[in-house]
Amino acid sequence: MRAAYLTRRRVVVVTAALLVLLLASLLAAAGIGPVPASLWRALAPGAAGTTDYVIVVQTRIPRVLLAGVVGAALATAGAGFQGLLANPLADPHVLGISGGAAVFGAAVLVLGVDPVSPIVPLVAFLGALGAMTVVVLVARTGGRTTPHALLLVGVVMNAIAAALIMLVNAVASYRQAQGVLFWMMGALTTQDYFLVALVGAYAIVGAVVLLRHAAALNLLAAGEESAASLGVDVERVRRAVFVAAALLVGAAVSVSGMISFVGLIVPHVLRLALGPDLRLLVPASFLFGATFLVWADTVARTVLGPAELPVGVITALLGGPFFLFLLRRSLRGGPR
Amino acid sequence: MTAPGAALVVLALLAGCDGAAPPPRAAGAARVVVLAPSATETVFALGAGDRVVGVCAQCDYPAATAKLPKLGGYLTPSVEAVVGVRPDLVIVVPSPGNREAVRAIERAGVRVLVVQDRTLDDLFTSIAAIAGALEVSDAGGRLAADVRSRLDAVRARVASQPRARVLLVVGHSPLIVAGGGTLQGELVEIAGGTNVAADVGNAFPQVSLELVVARAPDVILDAAMGTEEGGRALFAQLTTVPAVANGRIVSVGSDVLFRAGPRVPEAAAALAAAIHPG
Amino acid sequence: MSGVRLVAERLRFAYDGRLVVDDVGLEVGGGELVGVIGPNGAGKSTLVRLLAGVAVPQQGHVLLDGAPLLARSRREVARAIALLPQDPRVEFPFTVLEVVLMGRAPYLGGLGFAAGDDVAMARAALVRLGLDGMEARGLDTLSGGERQRVFLARALVQDPQVLLLDEPTTHLDLRHQGAILDVVRERVRRGGLAAVAVLHDLNLAAVACDRLVLLAGGRLVAAGRAADVLTSERIAGAFGTRVRVGRHDGSDLPTVLPPPPRDA
Numbered sequence: 001m002r003a004a005y006l007t008r009r010r011v012v013v014v015t016a017a018l019l020v021l022l023l024a025s026l027l028a029a030a031g032i033g034p035v036p037a038s039l040w041r042a043l044a045p046g047a048a049g050t051t052d053y054v055i056v057v058q059t060r061i062p063r064v065l066l067a068g069v070v071g072a073a074l075a076t077a078g079a080g081f082q083g084l085l086a087n088p089l090a091d092p093h094v095l096g097i098s099g100g101a102a103v104f105g106a107a108v109l110v111l112g113v114d115p116v117s118p119i120v121p122l123v124a125f126l127g128a129l130g131a132m133t134v135v136v137l138v139a140r141t142g143g144r145t146t147p148h149a150l151l152l153v154g155v156v157m158n159a160i161a162a163a164l165i166m167l168v169n170a171v172a173s174y175r176q177a178q179g180v181l182f183w184m185m186g187a188l189t190t191q192d193y194f195l196v197a198l199v200g201a202y203a204i205v206g207a208v209v210l211l212r213h214a215a216a217l218n219l220l221a222a223g224e225e226s227a228a229s230l231g232v233d234v235e236r237v238r239r240a241v242f243v244a245a246a247l248l249v250g251a252a253v254s255v256s257g258m259i260s261f262v263g264l265i266v267p268h269v270l271r272l273a274l275g276p277d278l279r280l281l282v283p284a285s286f287l288f289g290a291t292f293l294v295w296a297d298t299v300a301r302t303v304l305g306p307a308e309l310p311v312g313v314i315t316a317l318l319g320g321p322f323f324l325f326l327l328r329r330s331l332r333g334g335p336r
Numbered sequence: 337m338t339a340p341g342a343a344l345v346v347l348a349l350l351a352g353c354d355g356a357a358p359p360p361r362a363a364g365a366a367r368v369v370v371l372a373p374s375a376t377e378t379v380f381a382l383g384a385g386d387r388v389v390g391v392c393a394q395c396d397y398p399a400a401t402a403k404l405p406k407l408g409g410y411l412t413p414s415v416e417a418v419v420g421v422r423p424d425l426v427i428v429v430p431s432p433g434n435r436e437a438v439r440a441i442e443r444a445g446v447r448v449l450v451v452q453d454r455t456l457d458d459l460f461t462s463i464a465a466i467a468g469a470l471e472v473s474d475a476g477g478r479l480a481a482d483v484r485s486r487l488d489a490v491r492a493r494v495a496s497q498p499r500a501r502v503l504l505v506v507g508h509s510p511l512i513v514a515g516g517g518t519l520q521g522e523l524v525e526i527a528g529g530t531n532v533a534a535d536v537g538n539a540f541p542q543v544s545l546e547l548v549v550a551r552a553p554d555v556i557l558d559a560a561m562g563t564e565e566g567g568r569a570l571f572a573q574l575t576t577v578p579a580v581a582n583g584r585i586v587s588v589g590s591d592v593l594f595r596a597g598p599r600v601p602e603a604a605a606a607l608a609a610a611i612h613p614g
Numbered sequence: 615m616s617g618v619r620l621v622a623e624r625l626r627f628a629y630d631g632r633l634v635v636d637d638v639g640l641e642v643g644g645g646e647l648v649g650v651i652g653p654n655g656a657g658k659s660t661l662v663r664l665l666a667g668v669a670v671p672q673q674g675h676v677l678l679d680g681a682p683l684l685a686r687s688r689r690e691v692a693r694a695i696a697l698l699p700q701d702p703r704v705e706f707p708f709t710v711l712e713v714v715l716m717g718r719a720p721y722l723g724g725l726g727f728a729a730g731d732d733v734a735m736a737r738a739a740l741v742r743l744g745l746d747g748m749e750a751r752g753l754d755t756l757s758g759g760e761r762q763r764v765f766l767a768r769a770l771v772q773d774p775q776v777l778l779l780d781e782p783t784t785h786l787d788l789r790h791q792g793a794i795l796d797v798v799r800e801r802v803r804r805g806g807l808a809a810v811a812v813l814h815d816l817n818l819a820a821v822a823c824d825r826l827v828l829l830a831g832g833r834l835v836a837a838g839r840a841a842d843v844l845t846s847e848r849i850a851g852a853f854g855t856r857v858r859v860g861r862h863d864g865s866d867l868p869t870v871l872p873p874p875p876r877d878a
Contacts, residue, residue: 114566
């Protein structure tokens with residue numbers, strides 16, 4: 001079905017197609033919402049100060065863009081982690097980074113900081129960095145960082161984070177605990193173009209770093225020894241990939257809470273369609289991850305009429321059963 | 337105690353377990369545990385505060401509650417602590433978190449009275465039920481009448497003013513507002529406002545910012561956790577919303593607003609002052 | 615034959631407190647196939663990893679043409695030495711051609727995209743190993759013998775001067791065992807390749823290799839021609855079992871047979 005090997009040309013063609021799909025999606029999503037508002041009227045000259053303008057330019061476009069960059073970050077991190085762990089069913093939240101961000105975010109919310117304050121994502125990101133550092137240091141034994149060790153340490157970190165969040169909720173008032181829960185469920189509401197640009201730049205840098213190591217990760221799929229004998233500095237590549245992917249996840253969770261399954265489903269599905277070569281999978285995950293979350297959020301903000309659902313609910317409802325289906329397929333011995 | 341007597345007591349206890357009005361007993365409940373802040377206020381307002389032997393951790397009004405033992409959280413009562421003070425009656429408000437605890441208290445043979453706290457009607461129903469259980473139905477009637485008349489006074493105060501379009505915010509991020517069918521929505525109406533989110537889904541729906549722009553409230557009441565600055569920053573850019581353009585984003589204290597107790601007229605008055613100042 | 619020379623001296627490697635390779639030395643030059651034999655746990659695989667530069671010895675060194683391996687960059691080493699690891703697998707469904715092209719990695723810059731020449735080399739290797747027509751198949755759809763040949767093709771397109779094979783024949787049936795070693799011997803003889811192969815089967819080692827190295831318990835027990843290394847005393851000492859050593863008809867090439875059953 002697919003070509004015998006990956007050419008530069010194929011990467012360019014597929015990436016271009018996905019880029020067009022993303023741009024079309026952004027445009028369409030900017031015109032869809034629980035409230036009728038015309039994209040064209042909003043962007044017409046002299047529209048500043050009308051409700052169309054305020055709705056589209058002030059609230060919708062930043063939100064759609066944020067969905068895009070967060071989806072891109074999560075999916076790209078997922079592709080990186082799946083390559084690093086040599087496991088097509090790995091989810092970037094599994095490595096404990098998200099837990100670190102969540103704990104710090106929850107703590108700062110309970111201390112009385114307003115959820116819309118920029119302090120929250122900043123502190124949450126510090127939590128992500130802290131968790132990442134702990135995982136890297138603890139998982140490294142005898143100078144080697146194996147996928148096995150990373151996975152185990154990550155699972156434990158998540159368990160500790162979950163316990164700490166329960167502790168935070170227990171000492172907080174009922175309404176504060178509810179607030180923490182809602183924050184963690186994920187929200188892409190923003191009016192801040194600067195924030196979107198920041199996260200976007202971040203996501204691009206992270207994707208570029210992963211792309212630089214994509215060939216080496218491909219070689220690692222045949223095992224450490226193979227890769228090393230082909231000239232790969234296995235330890236350095238593993239650390240670089242882990243750090244880049246961890247920072248991507250950390251940024252995404254700090255800004256938008258825990259949005260699950262994007263980092264698992266998008267790279268997995270793309271691998272089935274495009275093959276396992278990460279030189280194509282990384283840019284494809286970036287663009288398709290963005291598209292995916294833009295549409296998931298569009299559904300989240302329109303499906304219940306004037307009310308909206310947390311976007312994490314949509315991704316979980318889509319991703320959960322799909323993940324079970326993929327798991328069954330893989331257990332039955334289907335192609336991995 | 338004779339066997340038929342014991343059977344009668346058991347039957348009485350069982351009958352009390354489903355929360356229905358208990359059969360009259362010789363001397364009303366003397367040792368009362370109240371596990372909800374709103375119900376605590378009601379009990380004290382009925383003049384039965386001296387019978388309370390334990391309250392939940394969040395029951396902080398009136399001041400007399402400070403000296404009472406705290407028997408666990410509002411949502412997570414401690415069964416041991418409650419049974420340990422040997423109450424005749426335990427008053428609870430249902431929530432998913434305390435269902436097991438309530439069953440355990442019932443199984444320990446303690447009479448449980450369940451009251452609701454979601455709407456204004458719930459408030460009056462619970463006043464009657466609590467007054468009945470404490471055998472102070474007259475005080476109950478007087479309390480209900482007092483609450484009603486104070487609410488009417490608030491209505492009267494703002495009757496001459498044009499109704500304002502009001503949005504009551506209870507969470508900043510995600511943005512959560514008070515919808516229709518809530519106590520808070522009803523108080524907004526009493527205070528001379530029209531709840532612009534009355535038609536939006538269930539009690540406290542999450543909504544998008546663009547909905548706020550579309551509904552264009554005249555006043556935004558901010559009862560969310562967080563800071564005033566946070567609330568103002570959230571809406572500052574939505575310049576076409578009258579509440580934003582005219583600087584009518586008002587913080588309202590949330591303690592009384594979220595308690596369906598006898599102080600709701602104070603909450604209504606506070607809302608009225610915020611909606612129709614001067 | 616002149617050409618490349620790989621020399622290992624006094625190698626010592628410990629893992630988890632256990633000494634796996636203890637003072638082992640080995641030499642191989644272009645045009646030679648050296649067989650490494652010994653019981654399980656003798657340190658054969660570790661020795662091969664040390665020779666490849668994939669593992670770092672605690673003592674001793676490996677010299678490639680007189681210069682220490684560790685002084686060179688990984689890519690330089692990868693261009694000179696190719697490793698066929700034990701029981702190789704690939705976690706993701708790469709195609710046969712993609713796996714073989716991985717062998718060109720040490721020569722490719724940037725994102726590692728293969729040029730026309732690289733693809734041609736890979737295809738030629740597939741033909742040489744009887745795998746043409748399978749280039750677009752997923753590696754996971756191949757049999758064990760076919761997979762082993764794909765990885766040998768990968769090693770060959772690395773264009774190495776030294777080829778290291780870790781148990782290349784262990785899970786293969788007779789026909790494939792022969793096929794693999796035939797290709798290796800051809801490259802050794804005609805291409806001036808230096809090769810070291812860890813072999814499980816003593817008779818196969820005796821027939822296929824120019825020299826043998828016998829390891830036991832991490833130490834070098836014997837080295838030299840098959841006839842000198844494969845004596846019943848040496849084998850009994852290393853493997854802990856009695857054997858009968860015979861001769862192939864009319865030569866001094868040994869055959870190693872288990873002793874007849876005790877109840878015979």
